[in-house]
Amino acid sequence: MTNAQPMNRWLVVVGAILIQLCLGAIYAWSVFTPALKNAGWSKVDTQVVFAVGLACFAAVMVWAGRRLADWGPRKLTFVSGLVLGAGYTLAGLLGGTDFWILLLCIGVIGGAGIGIGYVVPIAVGMRWFPDKKGLITGLAVAGFGFGAMGWVKLAGSWGHLIENFGLSATFTIYGFSFASLVIFGGIWMVFPPSGWLPKGYTPPQSESSPTSVENNAPKGLALLKTYQFKLIFLTFVFSAGAGLMSIGLMKLYPMEALQNAGYSAAEASAIAGTAMAVFFSFANGIGRIVWGTLSDLMGRKASIIIMTVTQGICVLAFPTMARSEFVLYVGATFIGFNFGGNFALFPTMTADTFGAKNVGQNYPYVFLAYGVGGIFGPILGGVLGDMGNFPMAFTICGVFCLLGALLTWYTKPLEIEGKTAGD
CATH class of the missing domain: 1.20.1250.20 (MFS general substrate transporter like domains)
Structure with missing residues (x-):
């Protein structure tokens, strides 16, 4: 095995956090619901869009996990950014407050975009940090959690986007932002070369054995x-x-x-x-x-x-x-x-x-x-x-x-x- 480092592995962490900050947008949905209720939506309507987004997120994530090996993490991340960004951008350009358009654009397309990209930073981070799998995974998914807070505040009390520009423009701004940041973070979403290990790290016997769980475990x-x-x-x-x-x-x-x-x-x-x-x-x-x-x-x-x-x-x-x-x-x-x-x-x-x-x-x-x-x-x-x-x-x-x-x-x-x- 080799420990020659092809790139600074901490750049993977930077990319992972940028990606997850945007994917966490699904939990920022609540910031849009007051304006939608003022536009005539029921409480059930607002929760249906959120629930469909979560369902598409989880279901598409299974499909994306199966594509990871074939497409590679960078390509999958780029697709995630484009799909997520397109969902929110189309929501702003086409719907604004139309229930069915927002259900399709944010619930289905946006949820799918999140599902396509969510597992990539986790899988890539673990490969670059076999010595710190827990820390790196924690940092990546913390971005998902904190991202929701940031997008809520930007649309509301910090940036006043909804108040100053309206709901449609806010969706469009978020769409372009999500696509740009996810694609930028995806630049560093690559697996390390085969056999690469961090300097000074010796894998447990189970990871280097011919009958290793890595090579023979069910998938x-x-x-x-x-x-x-x-x-x-x-x-x-x-x-x-x-x-x-x-x-x-x-x-x-x-x-x-x-x-x-x-x-x-x-x-x-x-x-x-x-x-x-x-x-x-x-x-x-x-x-x-x-x-x-x-x-x-x-x-x-x-x-x-x-x-x-x-x-x-x-x-x-x-x-x-x-x-x-x-x-x-x-x-x-x-x-x-x-x-x-x-x-x-x-x-x-x-x-x-x-x-x-x-x-x-x-x-x-x-x-x-x-x-x-x-x-x-x-x-x-x-x-x-x-x-x-x-x-x-x-x-x-x-x-x-x-x-x-x-x-x-x-x-x-x-x-x-x-x-x-x-x-």
């Missing part, structure tokens, strides 16, 4: 037959579902709990809004980096167990924590911090279990768990909320997180040709 649909995939998938469903349910209720439930504890409606609304917009959101981004870094030190399995146990305890305790301003902020911070950790730990767990070389093809299947969690978690919270029993939703999700920790405990190394991945 694509064959992945679904392994019990390791099933346990990782279910743990991700439970952990993501608890976080997404908490996001959906992070303002609604604390407002109710705080008013029951003696706060006025205005005070409760302000406190709950701060818990979500500041403490949860910031911790969500930081958690991606910190959990990724910690996993490089203590291992992915131990990190997921600790994360899901602490998340389970926090979610179980949240109905009590939500009754006090300070304790609510603590609870929102811990739940956001652990929720962000999902997006750093599960890609690297997939890489460790089935090979970093295969993560571009395999992680999209694991990531479908996020979509499943996004259905069961928020719907569970909504149904029990309508029944007047929000605390039960937190209890169920907290128990599921603890169950996820148990499933991870029983996840053993992959066996290949009579040997385990660690032999």
